[in-house]
Amino acid sequence: LFDEPLSNLDAELRVQMxxxxxxxxxxxxxxxxxxxxxxxxAMTLADRIVVLKAGNVEQIGAPLDLYxxxxxxxxxxxxxxxxxxx
Structure with a gap:
């Protein structure tokens, strides 16, 4: 489980990570x-994305399918x- 692992990194390090x-x-x-x-x-790392709103699932799918x-x-x-x- 990765919970916002790149949130405190600068832009260059985010790309590397x-x-x-x-x-x-x-x-x-x-x-x-x-x-x-x-x-x-999310779009670059995921095979599948779950979009949540207030704890409820709004949509599950491949990044391009959601887009x-x-x-x-x-x-x-x-x-x-x-x-x-x-």
């Missing part, structure tokens, strides 16, 4: 749960850069 975490994930071949509010981290076909307005507003305006 994303690469390292991705390498470890592939090398170990185990399930990793990665908690983050950073969409870049291309959000389940609802919350997911649509949360995913993407820049964020959607409603």
């Amino acid at each position: 994303r690469v390292e975490i991705s390498r470890l994930h592939k090398e170990l071949g185990v399930t990793m749960i990665y908690v983050t509010h950073d969409q870049t981290e 291309d076909d959000p389940a609802n307005r919350f997911v649509a507003g949360f995913i993407g850069s820049p964020k959607m305006n409603f």
